[in-house]
Amino acid sequence: MTLERNLPEREGLMPEYYKSNMKPSLPGTPLEEEDFKTHRVFYTTDIPKLQYAWDGGVAMGHYLKGLKQGKLLGTYCKKCKRTVVPPRVFCELCFKNMDKWVELKDTGTVNTYSICYVTWDMKKLTYPQIPAVIEIDGASKGKGILHLLAEVDPKQVKLGMKVKAVWKPKSEREGSILDIKYFKPI
């Protein structure tokens, strides 16, 4: 069964073990595409089908309703003097209920960004995506959301760049983070 290829050097790992067990190398047999094509090895496949419907919940439900109305909403903790987005019903710092909803602006500052050239399964993208963390105006410093940047030359994107949400037309909004199409430089 053992393929006698790609055998690494044995030196360095517990010489006694090798002496007593006469192992030719560490266990673990690398496979190549060819091994599957030629049916040298056997395998089975299955595609488990799972579907989920995630409830918006209390805080996120309200946030989604705000997005449908073209508004970004955060929650405020009086004790910690923090306005956070995405909103939650509890403050994870002082561990009590948040005190009120706050309407934020739909502008913000690029905290960090990337220019991504591949999909999750490593296929090339025709046009790169520019994911960014955007600190939202009206929330406490450093409180941002993940979204995409567009209408900008990727080379021109900078940390600290001011950006504004580009919303879908009102009739097309459905209470989703995608009601904001992307953010663009102001």
Next chain:
Amino acid sequence: MKLRKVAVVGAGITKFVRRAQETAKELSYHATKMALDSCNMPLEEIDTVVHGTAPDAFDGVHMKGEYLSEASGGWRKPFMRSYVGGGTGVFAPINGWYLVASGMFDTCVVVCEEKMSSCQPHPQGAFLTIFDHTTERPLGPNLLWIFALEMNRYMQVHKIPREQIALVSVKNKRNALDHPSAQLGAELTVEDVMNSEIMAWPVTRLMVSPTSDGAAAVVLASEEVAKKITDNPVWISGVGWNLDTAYWTNRDLYYPEYVEKAARMAYKMAGIKNPKEEINVVEPYDPFAYKELHHLEGLLLADKGQAPRITAEGITARDGKMPSCPSGGLLGVGNPIAAAGMMKICELFWQLRGEAGKRQVKNSPRTGLAQAWGDLMQVGTVVIMQREDK
């Protein structure tokens, strides 16, 4: 609380490969058997078993801990699974340590395994559900995004040139040439790394660890038992772990505060006052090149923004003052998630016993530190190990 001394007395590891013929059970078995044999421990003398493996979704097998229990020596024994995503490989030995330190058990085998290749067409699919289903997943994120976003923030806050980050790939992949498990050992230049395909700027292909199959294991024993097994125990002198918020867009990603908190917990337990002087060899988690630097800073082994400089000066080279990833790390040896963290524990065991062969560091280390990291850039797990003073 009075805790007992716990030693690592044996270690085992498989090859790390892109796709292994062996199943998850077979990989777990090989690593476990090798760890037991390395210290001549029959399974009957093992009181309890801890298994570390990352998401069930990789294998498409529900309750993977139970599934792999007998392959880890857990048949009809008190068995537990530990899981904190990428941090698992250093979290599982912390759990094993506690089971022995608490006095509940005298011996424990800790096994970490990952078989990522089962997940088609690419194991990254199993990671996608880490993003928030309401606010993030509709945007079509992939795992590279969070690394690229964090790396860019780190680079730009400290004004670090990418070339200095590329140096980590060069060092670790070269170190891996001497590791018998290694999947991607290579002799590269900074230019090779810089010129490799850009996947998600600023991350290039050669700054990323591969997906892998593999397993690694250690045997732990209480002081009394350890001294009967070996003249050369390696003591676990400190452990720490810490979780930050999953609201990752509300944190400044330039610095891993949760890693610092985990490190401080471990340093306190180990009585380490000045980590830069007292840690002689370190295995920080390096799934991406910048992560080694980010973690050296979080571990207080370099000042903020200074890890690239100490790397360029050779301090973290295998023959340097504080070798970092002498194993070759995840970048070079490979990244079967949970097993990769455990590989670092194994490496410290061999380095501190002077048994690392070609990989042996030159500074005759007394104390080493292994660290892993994961989830939504939010968990830090730390183990400090110390050789027997003679």
